[in-house]
Amino acid sequence: MKFCPKCGSYMKPKGEFMVCIKCGYKEKGVEKIIYTEKKNHDRDVTVVADGKTVKGSIALNLCPRCGNAVVIKIGKKYKCKSCGYIFS
Ligand SMILES: [Zn+2]
Numbered sequence: 001m002k003f004c005p006k007c008g009s010y011m012k013p014k015g016e017f018m019v020c021i022k023c024g025y026k027e028k029g030v031e032k033i034i035y036t037e038k039k040n041h042d043r044d045v046t047v048v049a050d051g052k053t054v055k056g057s058i059a060l061n062l063c064p065r066c067g068n069a070v071v072i073k074i075g076k077k078y079k080c081k082s083c084g085y086i087f088s
C-alpha cells in the first residue's frame with residue numbers, strides 16, 4: 001500500500017500511475033516497473049533438477065499432470081512451473 005506524500009491519504013493504482021484518492025496527486029507507479037523487470041528476468045531461470053543447478057528458459061507447453069501451460073525448458077525436458085512435474 002502507498003500513501004500520498006502531500007496529504008497522507010491512500011493512493012490507488014491507475015494505469016501506470018499511483019493516484020491519491022483525496023488530493024489527486026499523481027506519482028509514477030513502481031509496481032509496473034517491478035513487474036516488467038521480473039518478466040524479462042524470468043525468461044532465463046536457474047532451476048534445480050535432479051539435484052543439479054541448471055539453466056533453463058520459460059516456454060509454453062502443457063503440463064500433463066496439472067494442465068498448466070507455463071513450463072521451464074531444461075535441455076530437452078520441461079519442468080512445470082506450477083507443480084514442478086518434469087516431463088519431456
Ligand atoms: Zn493526497
Ligand SMILES: [Zn+2]
Nearest residue numbers: 063066080083
Ligand atoms: Zn504441472
